[in-house]
Amino acid sequence: MNIKKMLGKIKRNVISPFIKPICDWPLEKRVAGAMRAYARQMGHTFDLSHPVLFTEKRVWYALYYEHPDMTRMYDKYLFKAYIEEKLGPGYTAPLYGMWTSVKDLERDWDTLPDSFMLKSNCSNCSRNIKRILDKNSVDKRKLFRQVSQWLNPVNTCKNDYMRAYYDVTPRIIAEKILKSRDSSGYLDNYKVQCFGGVADHIICGSASRKDDVSAYDTEWNKLPVKYKNHRYNGDFEKPPHLAEMLDIAAKLSREFPQIRVDFYEAEDGLYVGELMLYSIYKYESEEWDRKFGDKFILP
DSSP states (O other): OOHHHHHHHHIIIIIGGGSOOGGGSOHHHHHHHHHHHHHHHHSOOOOTTSOOSHHHHHHHHHHHOOOTTHHHHHSTTHHHHHHHHHHOSSSSOOEEEEESSHHHHHHHGGGSOSSEEEEETTOOTTOSEEEESOGGGSOHHHHHHHHHGGGSGGGSGGGSSOGGGTTOOOOEEEEOOOOOSSTTOOOEEEEEEEETTEEEEEEEEETTEEEEEEEEETTOOEEOOEETTOBSOOOOOOOTTHHHHHHHHHHHHTTOSEEEEEEEEETTEEEEEEEESOOOOOEESHHHHHHHHHHOOOO
C-alpha cells in the first residue's frame, strides 16, 4: 500500500468518525469557510452582502436560501417521490432498495438483480457511486467496506457548504441502470438552467466525452460559454425530448429564483436526474457569469 492510500485509509477509518461535518458548524464559521473555498476556486473574493456574478450569488444561495422541499429534493431517495408528486410516475430511475446500514444491504444482497447502480443518497458530482454489472463477481467484503463510508456524514455533502443537504439522513440506494440510446453505453445528460421558472440555457455533456461540454440556448443554438473546466468544443445533437425537457424544467423551477434541472436521454425515454440549487462552477468568460448573474434575482 502506498503512502497516499495508507493516509486515506487512516483518515476514513480512524480520524473521520471524530470530525464534525460542516453541517454542524455555526453559521459564522460556514460563511467564512465558503468564502475561502470560493476564493480558491475562482481566484478572487467578493462582498457577500452584495453579490453580482452568478457564481457569487450561488454562494449566498447555498448559505442562506430556504425552501420547505429542499431536503426532499436533495435526498436521492426522497427525490423519487418528490418528482412523482410533481410529474407523475416514470420520470426517475426505478428503485430496487434503500438501506441505512451495510448490515441490511448484506441481508438483502441476494434479492437484488444481477446489475444495478449503488449510490449514496447524499452525494453529488459522481461521488459515492458504484456501477454493479454482475453482482456475483463483486468482492462483497471490499464493496461493503467502501459503501459503509457513505453513511458517515463527513464523507457526504453534509460536509459541504450546501445547506439543502444538512437535514438529509445518509442512506444507500440501489436503482436500475438506465440504458443509452446508442451503443456507447453512456447516457447524454442535459442540465437545464432556469431563472424564476423560465428555462434559460442548457449545458450538455456525456460520460463518454468527458472533456466535451457545451452550452445551448433553448432553440439549440450553441453559446460561446465555457463551463467548469471543460473544453468548449463539444457538438451535440438536439435531444429528441427537448420540448418535454423545457416543459418539465418550467414546472419544476417555478417556485425558485434559480434552479438547475438535470435530465438523461435514455433508451426508453426521458428521466430527471437531479435538481441542483447551487453548484459553484465557473462560467467563462466573466461576461457570461455576469449575464447569468443579472437573471438570478435573489429573494
